[in-house]
Amino acid sequence: MSDWTSGTGPAPGLETAEAARRLVRFGRNEISREAQVSPVRLFLGQFRSPLVLLLLAASALSIALGHGVDAAAIAAIVAVNAVVGFLQEHRAEKAVLALRSMTAPRATVLRDGRARVVPSAEVVPGDVLLLEAGDLVAADGKILAAHDLRTVEAPLTGESVPVEKGASPAPAGAPLAERTDSVFLGTSVATGTGRAEVVATGMRTEMGKIAHLIGSAERGVTPLEKRLGVVSRRLIALCLGVVAFVLLLRILRGVPLLEGLLSAVALAVAAVPEGLPAIVTIALAIGVQRMAARNVLVRRLASVETLGCATVICTDKTGTLTTGRMAVREIRAEDEGALLFAAAACCDAELGEDGRGGTGDPTEIAILAAAAERGIRREVIERERPREDERPFSPERKMMSVFRRDGTLYAKGAVEVVRRLSSSGGDGASEANEDLAAKGLRVLAVATGRGREEKGLRFLGLLGIADPPRAEAIDAVRLAKRAGIRTVMITGDHPTTARAIAGEMGILGPGEEGSEVVHARATAEQKIEIVRSWKGRGEIVAMTGDGVNDAPALREAHIGIAMGKTGTEVTREASDMILADDDYSSIVAAVREGRGVYDNIRKALVYLLTGNAGELVAVLSASVLGLPMPLLPLHLLWINLVTDALPALALVLDPPDDDVLERKPRRPDEEMLGRSEWARILAVGLLEGAIALAAFLVALRVLPLDEARNVAFSSLVLSQLSRSFAARSDRKLFWEVGAFTNLRLLVVVAASTLLQVGISATEFTRGLFRIGALSPGTWLAVGALGLVSVTVLEIAKLARRRKGAR
Secondary structure, eight states, rough: OOOOTTTTHHHHHHHHHHHHHHHHHHHHHOOOOOOOOHHHHHHGGGGOOOHHHHHHHHHHHHHHTTTTHHHHHHHHHHHHHHHHHHHHHHHTTTTHHHHHSSSSSEEEEEEETTTEEEGGGGGGGTOEEETTTTTTTEEEEEEEEEEEEEOOOOOHHHEEEEEEEOOOOTTTTOOOOTTTEEEOOOOOEEEEEEEEEEEEEEGGHHHHHHHHHHHOOOOOHHHHHHHHHHHHHHHHHHHHHHHHHHHHHHHHTTOHHHHHHHHHHHHHHHHHHHTTTHHHHHHHHHHHHHHHHEEEEESSSHHHHHHTTEEEEEEOOOTHHHHHHHHTEEESSHHHHHHHHHHTTTTTOOOOOOOSOOEOOOHHHHHHHHHHHHHOHHHEEEEESSSEEOOOTTTTTTTTEEEEESSEEEEEOHHHHHHHHHEESSSHHHHHHHHHHHHOOOEEEEEEEEESOOEEEEEEEEEEEEOOOOOHHHHHHHHHTTTOOOEEEEEEEEEHHHHHHHHTTSOTTTTTTOOTTEEOOHHHHHHHHHHHHHHTTTOOOOEOOGGGHHHHHHSSSSSEEEEETOOOOOHHHHHHHEEEEHHHHHHHHHHHHHHHHHHHHHHHHHHHHHHHHHHHHHHHHHHHOOOSSSSHHHHHHHHHIIIIIHHHHHTOOOOTTTTTTTTTOOOOOSSSHHHHHHHHHHHHHHHHHHHHHHHHHHHHHHHHHHHHHHHHHHHHHHHHHHHHHHHTTTSHHHHOOOGGGGHHHHHHHHHHHHHHHHHHTTTTHHHHTTOOOOHHHHHHHHHHTTTTHHHHHHHHHHHHHHHHOO
């Protein structure tokens, strides 16, 4: 192994000629893009749905038979759906591009024995990077020398505080977050200066490995897409079977082929809910709006419903379950005020004006915030007791001390170091340290002394510092558990810290080890494997994250949720949703909305298919009996797209049920429509179809064919419109649901009724639909027939309720 790969030797830097040779050998220091899906292929992929293919076939048949209006209407629905789907997916392929933007544009290296600034793409293995505060690290490297060097690695490792770096070799096989002798591409220098010899560039870096993982992650189809696919395939089988049967029957009866095909097209239109793709899209869009109100911004439309059926939420700790700000959580001292004064006097950070946030080390900001609550201000200390000498913290010393004009030395650092230098006040420090550490707290010891020397100190006590849990997140974890959702915490922090926070959050119960639900020091590879493991068990997995190392797992999960405040551009581009407030409770609130979306899509689907079943019964029965067609293809298209689809659109606007989070998640293998739904569809469809056919037969005895068709047509329309009120709930009566909680449904039903009456009012529309005008008395009879199905449904609800009460 050569000097530059091992990190040994004086490493004076490379000669320009040697750097050029290595650039040819190893390639440019860039994150390459994975193969991208072409826009054309992405657009054509929108037509893979069985239901869309069936609609295209129906449109083609309509064109062949000269029904241009029918064909245009169906084709328009398919086209709009394809454009919406294309735009949604086209936006999602930008994660690796965002990853490339995180690399430094230029880097300072030693070349020809001098410091030179070069494009970061030209950095090669063996180069010596010169690092200082504020720099983006241009490549992976081994540290040769460091002075108070700390790097921010949160985007890469999830470590919540800057990491101390030094030239001392890290243990072999140390996790990424514990490689204190290395710096990594895409991280930044928080404090200090240093030199590092480059050992990996481009796709060979840790960042490059993550870029490859992002490209290899597979999200797959959503549960909603799977369930709708099952429904679509069954509709296709039903449609083809019925069409073939009727066409054969017509041919055997000597009916001309063209007329037989016309009957087949009518049946195809009757069997297919043409408005379903648009209704699903609008239901998801409404979910997007409602989730935005819950601080969840949706990037991928289908993910709205996916979140509603999540069974596992893998979440980052820092900033999501916790506040994202370090805080002093416990103080062990005889005089807490004296300890906080001494700790504040030994800080370099600056506290924000509002007492929150600030600039400098997060641990010191936490100390200053705790001191400020006791009325101790660092600026006052600096003014009244100016510092005269300082020995900064370093990984080797593990301590910092400040000597001030009052003759006092103020020190803070690792417990074992400060106690060794103390001559009094350290009784019980070891036990207290173990207790605080077991709670996952970062422990600092504080001491004071007279004179400049770090000896003979007076041990004042201990500070336990950590990122505290969000109170609302604790409630959200409890609510998620009640809803049957398992919370899995994945963090880059230390295992002890992770388990302590998990216990405090309620993720871990007393005495639980939590190897399945708590993962500490997790790398990007481990995170994606954790997600794949849960997916392999059949779970629906949501994954949250903010760092670059979270991006592959976000892409792999059924739904990826990026942090909006602390998240990198990489995670946002790899995600399906963005959490605007970085709060776990917002995810649980969005789960409620997602479950409501699913319920609304299912109720709309039942409503639509019930109407289609009624149409199919009427048309199929007439074909079998050799009667004139009671409903023409244009009638069926009008019903499916106007007087059927509009109420269904209003149904998807219903708010989620109050008890939606009291239910367990739907099983991943659960079909969208179970036996009870199919039974209701068939029973009510048979009733509505029989009523329409009976009305047609009775009307044929006293009215011309075009007027009899209007009777069948209008009675079926009014029956479906009135049934929409019962469709809002399969348990509650329509007045119990609350008529005014969905005013849009009232407006739609009224408008659709007027439209239906309106097409009978003018000669032009009667000619277009080939129907006749009806007398007022006939309209009253048709209106009465339209109330039969809704009356039967409400009586059935009452019967089930009484049976359940017994």
